[in-house]
Amino acid sequence: xxxxxxxxxxxxxxxxGLLTDFLVRKYNxxxxxxxxxxxxxxxxxxxxxxxxxxxxxxxxxxxxPGVKTYLSKHVVIHPGALLLEGDVLKGKGxxxxxxxxxxxxxxxxxxxxxxxxxxxxxxxxxxxxxxSCGVGVGETVEDSQLFPEDSIxxxxxxxxxxxxxxxLSIREKKRDQLFEFxxxxxxxxMIVREWDVFEREDIVENWIxxxxxxxxxxxxxSDSTLKxxxxxxxxxxxxxAQGVLLDANVGFHPFTTWSNCTSENAxxxxxxxxxxxxxxxxxxxxxxxxxxxxxxxxxETSELSSIIFEHNRHNEWQGSVRHGWFDAVLVRYxxxxxxxxxxxxxxxxxxxxxxxxxxxCYGYQGQQYFDTISNEVNVSDxxxxxxxxxxxxxxxxxSRITQAISSVNPLIKSCEAKEEKVIxxxxxxxxxxxxxxxxxxxxxxxxxxxxxx
Numbered sequence: 268x269x270x271x272x273x274x275x276x277x278x279x280x281x282x283x284g285l286l287t288d289f290l291v292r293k294y295n296x297x298x299x300x301x302x303x304x305x306x307x308x309x310x311x312x313x314x315x316x317x318x319x320x321x322x323x324x325x326x327x328x329x330x331x332p333g334v335k336t337y338l339s340k341h342v343v344i345h346p347g348a349l350l351l352e353g354d355v356l357k358g359k360g361x362x363x364x365x366x367x368x369x370x371x372x373x374x375x376x377x378x379x380x381x382x383x384x385x386x387x388x389x390x391x392x393x394x395x396x397x398x399s400c401g402v403g404v405g406e407t408v409e410d411s412q413l414f415p416e417d418s419i420x421x422x423x424x425x426x427x428x429x430x431x432x433x434x435l436s437i438r439e440k441k442r443d444q445l446f447e448f449x450x451x452x453x454x455x456x457m458i459v460r461e462w463d464v465f466e467r468e469d470i471v472e473n474w475i476x477x478x479x480x481x482x483x484x485x486x487x488x489s490d491s492t493l494k495x496x497x498x499x500x501x502x503x504x505x506x507x508a509q510g511v512l513l514d515a516n517v518g519f520h521p522f523t524t525w526s527n528c529t530s531e532n533a534x535x536x537x538x539x540x541x542x543x544x545x546x547x548x549x550x551x552x553x554x555x556x557x558x559x560x561x562x563x564x565x566x567e568t569s570e571l572s573s574i575i576f577e578h579n580r581h582n583e584w585q586g587s588v589r590h591g592w593f594d595a596v597l598v599r600y601x602x603x604x605x606x607x608x609x610x611x612x613x614x615x616x617x618x619x620x621x622x623x624x625x626x627x628c629y630g631y632q633g634q635q636y637f638d639t640i641s642n643e644v645n646v647s648d649x650x651x652x653x654x655x656x657x658x659x660x661x662x663x664x665x666s667r668i669t670q671a672i673s674s675v676n677p678l679i680k681s682c683e684a685k686e687e688k689v690i691x692x693x694x695x696x697x698x699x700x701x702x703x704x705x706x707x708x709x710x711x712x713x714x715x716x717x718x719x720x
Contacts (some may be wrong), residue, residue: 315710339371343376383461385401625682627681
């Protein structure tokens with residue numbers, strides 16, 4: 268089997284959905300495996316006939332007839348949203364959508380109480396919010412570490428009695444954790460909408476009833492199903508979520524996601540199930556930098572806002588999508604985390620049509636930055652071009668580095684906004700050949716620049 272692993276080298280939103288759809292069409296892949304993240308994903312696909320969908324839990328190859336989706340044990344699912352997304356896809360002409368979907372029985376499940384708790388914590392943070400999507404993924408993962416005996420797995424969705432027992436326990440634990448906030452009259456005004464979840468007695472029964480179709484559809488299975496699918500497939504696409512710079516272990520704390528955003532989970536699945544596979548790791552970056560939510564974005568600029576159209580829009584939890592000039596320092600850091608990649612995909616190249624100059628950051632300056640990180644990362648000279656963050660760093664150390672990255676002075680250069688010139692500059696900046704480019708939002712706008720292994 269040939270396995271293509273799609274990884275975002277930024278803060279997310281670089282075009283993983285587009286690349287997944289393209290690869291499935293190009294190589295007639297029969298299966299897309301989601302290998303990290305959860306229900307907070309937003310991967311946009313526009314088909315050649317003009318249909319658009321923002322894929323959250325279904326694989327981004329779902330528009331293509333016969334292509335299956337497997338949500339692995341590393342994905343955190345939201346069952347209600349999963350059912351809704353499937354129904355929306357039906358309305359867009361994908362009538363057999365649920366028959367092509369399978370979910371690992373080991374996948375964690377988000378409950379209404381964890382989603383509400385997630386939102387309450389983010390509301391309380393105020394101006395210091397972390398950029399949560401408000402879905403409850405992080406809360407669910409953290410709970411699985413604190414009290415694993417109460418964690419709901421997809422396999423539990425077949426038993427109403429197990430669900431009820433675990434839901435009641437989760438409700439009480441989350442309520443106890445958050446009750447101090449509810450007692451504060453000032454905070455109470457801000458969180459009353461979310462706190463209602465803990466007050467209503469009908470929530471447990473209503474939620475169990477609302478997701479009963481999951482059991483009826485028979486989509487939750489053991490991982491032996493995935494193993495069979497992979498052994499039958501000639502090509503498979505592993506679709507990542509979020510981005511390396513948001514990774515739980517190597518991202519910039521606290522503006523991270525509770526997920527491993529590198530290729531590690533995908534490689535683990537392949538090693539366990541089809542170890543003889545040929546693997547192609549594809550790193551995806553934009554021709555500019557993008558971030559949805561708070562956190563460091565050293566090259567941030569308002570100059571790009573008027574020329575970039577985003578399918579992922581402003582929302583109450585993350586705010587607006589932010590843009591910056593291409594940041595070679597952050598891309599080089601992401602590549603150092605990832606190790607070797609086989610292909611670099613450079614997306615949103617159509618934006619060059621609206622620019623006279625393409626601007627990029629080649630290094631950082633800032634004495635405060637060097638003073639903060641000198642004992643924690645490797646700095647080669649007074650211009651920081653490369654750095655590495657050991658996974659052994661404490662959260663306090665990582666927070667200091669995040670503060671430092673947020674205050675650097677990015678060193679900006681520019682060149683003519685011509686495609687061939689930009690590609691040449693990117694390759695020189697990061698030492699990686701560009702193998703794929705996209706000049707638009709659809710698979711027909713994607714071009715292979717070199718042979719895909």
